[in-house]
Each structure stands twice: as C-alpha cells, then as structure tokens.
Amino acid sequence: MSMKVLFCGVGEAFDETLSNTSIFVEVQEHGNVRKILLDCGFTAAPSFWRFAGDPLDLDALWISHLHGDHFLGLPQLLIRFSEHGRVKPLQISGVSGTSVAVKQSMELAYPGKWDRLGFEVQFIEASPEETLHLGGIQALAIPVEHSVPCLGIKLHAQDLSIFYTGDGRLAKHYWPKIEGCHLAVCEAFALEADVPGHSSVSRVTSMARQAGIRQTVLVHMQRQERRKYKDSLPVYLEEAQINGFLPEPGDRVELQKKGPGR
Numbered sequence: 001m002s003m004k005v006l007f008c009g010v011g012e013a014f015d016e017t018l019s020n021t022s023i024f025v026e027v028q029e030h031g032n033v034r035k036i037l038l039d040c041g042f043t044a045a046p047s048f049w050r051f052a053g054d055p056l057d058l059d060a061l062w063i064s065h066l067h068g069d070h071f072l073g074l075p076q077l078l079i080r081f082s083e084h085g086r087v088k089p090l091q092i093s094g095v096s097g098t099s100v101a102v103k104q105s106m107e108l109a110y111p112g113k114w115d116r117l118g119f120e121v122q123f124i125e126a127s128p129e130e131t132l133h134l135g136g137i138q139a140l141a142i143p144v145e146h147s148v149p150c151l152g153i154k155l156h157a158q159d160l161s162i163f164y165t166g167d168g169r170l171a172k173h174y175w176p177k178i179e180g181c182h183l184a185v186c187e188a189f190a191l192e193a194d195v196p197g198h199s200s201v202s203r204v205t206s207m208a209r210q211a212g213i214r215q216t217v218l219v220h221m222q223r224q225e226r227r228k229y230k231d232s233l234p235v236y237l238e239e240a241q242i243n244g245f246l247p248e249p250g251d252r253v254e255l256q257k258k259g260p261g262r
C-alpha cells in the first residue's frame with residue numbers, strides 16, 4: 001500500500017507567486033485508489049487541475065476551516081467537474097458550517113448552478129476529535145487554534161498516517177494524537193514570531209520533535225517571511241534536528257508500506 005502526497009498549492013492567502021495551500025492525497029490499498037483533496041481556496045482549483053493527473057477521479061474534499069483561501073475555490077472546482085461531465089458523487093467534509101458555506105458560495109459565484117451540477121455532493125461535518133471516513137479512508141478531526149474554528153485532519157491507512165493542520169497551532173495536549181505520524185503538513189506562518197492564531201516554524205519543529213513526526217512539511221508561510229527565510233530554512237531545520245522541508249508547488253512525498261500480504 002502507499003500514500004502519495006502532492007503539494008498542489010503551498011502558499012498563504014494572498015501570495016501573488018504561490019497558490020493557496022492545497023494538498024492532494026492518493027491512498028492505494030488492496031488495488032483501490034482513493035483520492036482526497038485537503039483544502040481548496042481562492043486560487044487552488046487550477047493548481048489541483050494542473051497537478052492531479054486525473055482530477056475527475058477525486059473522491060473527497062476536506063475543508064479545514066471557512067476562510068476564503070481554504071474553501072472559496074470550490075465553486076470553480078465544482079463547475080469545472082460539471083463541465084467535464086462528472087457523474088461520480090463527491091464527498092465534501094469539514095468543519096461545522098461547511099455545507100451552508102459551500103452552497104452560499106456557489107449561489108454567489110454561479111447562481112442557480114448548484115441544482116444542475118450533474119453529480120451528487122454528500123456533506124459530512126465533523127466535530128472536534130471525531131473519527132470519520134474521508135473518501136473511504138479512516139480520519140480523525142483534531143481541533144487547531146486559529147481565528148475561526150479549524151480542524152486538522154489525520155488520515156490513517158494500515159499503519160501509515162499523515163496529518164494536515166489547516167491553519168493555526170496544535171495545542172500541546174493534542175500532540176499525542178499525532179504521535180509517530182509518517183508525515184505532518186503544518187502551517188508555519190512565521191519563522192519564529194508569535195502571530196496570534198498562527199503557528200511558526202519554531203513551534204512546528206518543537207511539536208515534530210516531541211511527537212516523533214518522521215517527516216515534516218511547512219506550508220502557508222507568510223509571503224515576505226517565506227522569501228526572507230527560504231534559502232536558510234534547510235539549515236534551520238537541520239539544526240533543529242528535523243527531517244523536513246519547505247515545498248514548491250508540484251512537489252511530492254510518497255510513503256510506502258512494504259511487506260507480505262500488504
């Protein structure tokens with residue numbers, strides 16, 4: 001079995017050079033492939049389309065929170081699915097309020113189109129610490145401290161697991177929930193500054209070390225902060241004894257589980 005993680009977008013809300021953070025996950029298990037997109041902001045849909053290979057196969061979307069740079073790419077994505085003749089149902093899961101917000105955004109962007117998409121949208125709204133199935137993959141919603149309610153998501157298949165924060169910082173008492181994850185994709189808005197409602201590279205490295213995260217990926221870095229520290233980050237992470245990196249759009253990580261009967 002394998003989990004492939006593709007970084008369609010790695011930017012913050014308003015970076016003119018990087019599209020919004022949006023992560024495409026493919027889980028291959030027992031001959032089945034499940035495809036899940038984590039967040040889809042203003043500028044994310046074209047990046048997903050560019051990198052995903054066969055975007056029409058998408059099984060499920062996860063919306064970590066209701067900020068525009070995390071969900072307002074949905075009208076564009078859903079209409080494009082419709083234009084390409086999608087009939088396969090789509091699961092959209094996320095924080096409480098996702099269903100109303102997605103329908104309202106559709107009505108504002110393309111009035112009257114919601115009822116004529118041509119495929120079914122199934123909503124699942126998660127509560128903090130709820131276990132759910134996201135595109136058929138076992139998932140755990142973990143609250144993250146941000147300026148609006150936000151849920152990080154841990155995906156688990158056999159003994160491979162990945163975690164994505166959405167925006168914000170994970171409180172220390174939740175670190176055991178992600179202990180030993182093979183991959184953590186974490187918002188790191190600043191290098192070290194304490195920005196309310198956001199995390200930082202220094203916070204993420206501290207969490208990754210203590211939670212025994214095997215590989216850490218830093219996303220959603222504030223645009224000026226990213227340009228300033230991009231070149232020195234590999235050394236920073238090495239000195240922090242973290243196996244991690246700051247991805248570019250299109251970068252991939254593949255996790256493999258090998259062994260008899262798997």
Ligand SMILES: [Zn+2]
Binds near residue numbers: 065067146167
């Ligand atoms: Zn946000």
